[in-house]
Amino acid sequence: MKAEAYLFAGVAAFFFITDAFYIWLAREPAGAAALAVSFGMAAVISFFCAMNYRRKGRRPEDRSEAKIHERAGTVDFFPPDSRYPVLVGFGVALLALGLVYGLWVFLIGIGVTGLSVFGMVFQYVDRDV
Known part of the structure; x- marks a missing residue:
């Protein structure tokens, strides 16, 4: 390094x-x-x-x-299929649309983005190392 x-x-x-x-x-x-x-x-x-x-x-x-x-050895953990990245993208799209169409769409986007980021972060928290 x-x-x-x-x-x-x-x-x-x-x-x-x-x-x-x-x-x-x-x-x-x-x-x-x-x-x-x-x-x-x-x-x-x-x-x-x-x-x-x-x-x-x-x-x-x-x-x-x-x-x-x-x-040699295990490189790292690479997660299998997940739906959360798609949900994060959808939430960010709602945030962008909320800037154009109104505060209520922006607030829905904050909720969707926040929950999906939370789900993506903690999806594999209980996996075996």
């Missing part, structure tokens, strides 16, 4: 320097905001990778003497 942290730190530095020049030369707020957000996102990823490296150390991929079996 150390290489990834340095990579994204370089990307963040690039966006920071570009943003400084853009603010100085263009004096246009939309582009400056977009570059500032890009800097922030790259900095967050760099910070995450650096903290992961500090907490977990070097990965087998980072060492040239590592063996293949060091990375």
Whole structure:
């Protein structure tokens, strides 16, 4: 993760320097905001990778003497079919329509989105690890 942290730190530095020049030369707020957000996102990823490296150390991929079996095993849990992503999309569509057609559709969208996100988050909470 150390290489990834340095990579994204370089990307963040690039966006920071570009943003400084853009603010100085263009004096246009939309582009400056977009570059500032890009800097922030790259900095967050760099910070995450650096903290992961500090907490977990070097990965087998980072060492040239590592063996293949060091990375073997269960990768992660990948859930099977679920209806909740479709319900989240429907709820967000209701939210967008509520902005156009009225507050009552927006409130229904908040309810549908909230319940479906809650269901998606807690769908597999009682699974065996």
